[in-house]
Amino acid sequence: MxxxxxxxxxxxxxxxxxxxxxxxxxxxxxxxxxxxxxxxxxxxxxxxxxxxxxxxxxxxxxxxxxxxxxxxxxxxxxxxxxxxxxxxxxxxxxxxxxxxxxxxPGISSVQLALSRLGIDLTDVVVVSAHGKIPELEQELELLDYRDMLVLADRKFDLKKLGRREIIILENLGMNGENIKTGRADTLEIESDYSIIYVKKQV
Amino acid sequence: MxxxxxxxxxxxxxxxxxxxxxxxxxxxxxxxxxxxxxxxxxxxxxxxxxxxxxxxxxxxxxxxxxxxxxxxxxxxxxxxxxxxxxxxxxxxxxxxxxxxxxxxPGISSVQLALSRLGIDLTDVVVVSAHGKIPELEQELELLDYRDMLVLADRKFDLKKLGRREIIILENLGMNGENIKTGRADTLEIESDYSIIYVKKQV
Structure with missing residues (x-):
């Protein structure tokens, strides 16, 4: 087994x-x-x-x-x-x-992110950006419907998120946990264990 | 605290x-x-x-x-x-x-459903139908992008899913766990702890 x-x-x-x-x-x-x-x-x-x-x-x-x-x-x-x-x-x-x-099942970093943000899983869509950059463009259309959590590493290009206001949650539950807020074009991803919170487009 | x-x-x-x-x-x-x-x-x-x-x-x-x-x-x-x-x-x-x-965080029935179905969270969208029937119509548009898990109880009207092929996962991790597959217009929800899996529209 x-x-x-x-x-x-x-x-x-x-x-x-x-x-x-x-x-x-x-x-x-x-x-x-x-x-x-x-x-x-x-x-x-x-x-x-x-x-x-x-x-x-x-x-x-x-x-x-x-x-x-x-x-x-x-x-x-x-x-x-x-x-x-x-x-x-x-x-x-x-x-x-x-x-x-x-x-x-085990507890995932997505659950930690939702508990820190105070947002329910049924109000977001979770996207993995690990090695799927070409598909990401299409996934971003989901922002018309819901807030988004993007699982990302340092290779992720924040420019893809334009000038949107985002929250980057780094190393959740690990050493060096850090949460930073700002416009996507002004922030930097400093950990391979990052989750980016992007608000729904209104 | x-x-x-x-x-x-x-x-x-x-x-x-x-x-x-x-x-x-x-x-x-x-x-x-x-x-x-x-x-x-x-x-x-x-x-x-x-x-x-x-x-x-x-x-x-x-x-x-x-x-x-x-x-x-x-x-x-x-x-x-x-x-x-x-x-x-x-x-x-x-x-x-x-x-x-x-x-x-704790382990949710959504995680049990994904583990039973062999589907990753980053490939679905999770919708709660508990007391939000009017909004559900809009949520169903997400089926253009992703498979869907609907958290539902016995009040949920399966007609809203038309003649789609679905899987109903009932009482996951509880007594009376049951998984049934079929067209939405031929099945019935028999538990208030049900998750409905609906495949993406192609």
Whole structure:
């Protein structure tokens, strides 16, 4: 069985359910920072080294190997935040049958952004700008209908947002959390973990 | 201080962070079912009775009383799922200054729906149909851009979705979880905890 579990953004956001799945798992894959978050769940150094495996090369070949391993063992893949928010959930959903995969939610940075802004998920549209710049133009049309949260990294070109008033939320729930407000043409994105809040066009 | 915390949909979805806030709180407000979810965190019967208070009348008068109480005590309000998904977060954000309010995310039924469907949040738009039928017509225009998740109860009129192919996800994470697929004009909503998945118009 393959479990793709959301760890939340920081350790205290781990759910009971996810902790239990990690503790029960035969092998746990994740990024260095995701592994760091869960390693204290294993008290024995020997067990840590045996079970926790860092994913170094993200890509289809790695995913297929993990899936192959999950035919015989309980395999857990850690996804920082929530697996279904610009995460690994859809990737694995596309590669393995539903009955062999369990995706378990975690708290995402989008939820942190909404709680900081005091805005409901049903009043916004969430856009991922990670490697999808060409499609972004079309996504911006959604600003006619709703406020927008754009998940962005330092490569994101703020010029695409013109002179709109925006809020940039950087490193939410992490070290260096910072929230800054201003016109898009006067601000700069300084973190690869940024969420840009753009108000609906009126 | 006032804490509005998401409990998740079921008990195992409680995060460490939320458990700690509840344990530390002087008084905990919530619906009967939210209180039921957290009552085992208090071992002494006496403490349970003193701290846990069911909200019977939801409305501004109750919210203002809770806010008044939070001036002198650590008050926690439980919000099933996530406070920022058609929840109490925006209500309290509108009534109290940011520095006196901490909103803490929880896992929502929307996240469960996305994990079951294998669809990313950044590919959908989430609409609340709870008591906003007139606005729904306009929201449906968003189907030109994205797939849609509609949070609905039994009062929702499926005719508004015409003859579209839909998936209804009922009671996700609760007793009686059920997922059914078909044309909107042939299905029926049988739970007040339903999410309707509608595919983008092509």
């Amino acid at each position: 393959l479990y793709v579990v959301g760890t939340g953004v920081y350790k205290a956001q781990l759910t009971q359910e996810v902790i239990e799945i990690i503790e029960r798992g035969d092998v746990i894959y994740g990024s260095a920072s995701a592994i760091e978050m869960v390693k204290d769940l294993f008290l024995l150094e020997k067990e840590k080294n045996k079970k926790l495996k860092e994913i170094v090369n993200y890509g289809k070949e790695t995913y297929l190997k993990i899936i192959e391993e999950s035919r015989f063992r309980e395999v857990v893949v850690l996804s920082k935040g929530d697996p279904m928010v610009s995460g690994l959930g859809t990737v694995f959903s596309g590669l393995i049958l539903g009955e062999k995969l369990k995706i378990v | 006032l804490y509005v915390v998401g409990t998740g949909v079921y008990k195992a979805q409680l995060t460490q962070e939320v458990i700690e806030i509840i344990e530390r709180g002087d008084v905990i407000y919530g619906s009967a079912s939210a209180i039921e979810m957290v009552k085992d965190l208090f071992l002494l019967e006496k403490e349970k009775n003193k701290k846990l208070k069911e909200i019977v009348n939801y409305g501004k008068e109750t919210y203002l009383k809770i806010i008044e109480e939070s001036r002198f005590r650590e008050v926690v309000v439980l919000s099933k799922g996530d406070p920022m998904v058609s929840g109490l977060g925006t209500v309290f954000s509108g009534l109290i200054l940011g520095e006196k309010l901490k909103i803490v």
